[in-house]
Amino acid sequence: MKKGISVLNLIKNLCIVFISVAIALMVYTRFKKEMAADKMHKEVYTRALQVKKHILKFKKPSRVEIETFTKRYQKDIEDIKALKIPLDENSNFYMQVQLFSEDTDESSPLILQIKFKDLKTQALIKEDSINLEEPKRE
Helix, strand or coil, X not given: XXXXXXXXXXXXXXXXXXXXXXXXXXXXXXXXXHHHHHHHHHHHHHHHHXXXXXXXXXXXXXCEEEEECCCCCHHHHHHHHCCCCCCCXXXXXXXXXXXXXXXXXXXXXXXXXXXXXXCCCCCEEEEEEEECCCCXXX
């Protein structure tokens, strides 16, 4: 009778260990996925934040136009397009923001080019560009 009870106890203990290991693996993989997603989100958010910070250095435009010339960095571009930039209806210029990269070269960075244009004549007032590949840490 004791052999039957000890075998049952052994099976129960093995099941408990197996279930515990399975739960631990599930928690570990979930944590690992969340950390990877969080890291990716921080990088994307940092690029979008860098763009907003750069645009806010200038006076408020009457409008902001965003054009993209690349198929790469789509997530970054969506985040940049979702930015809320303060506008001034009385401003006499607008910003034309262009995002581009070389699609055939994997090492090419995402470039932000801002053109300040006169609202009435569409004449170029000023031009500025920055490399968004390496976000600045301040």
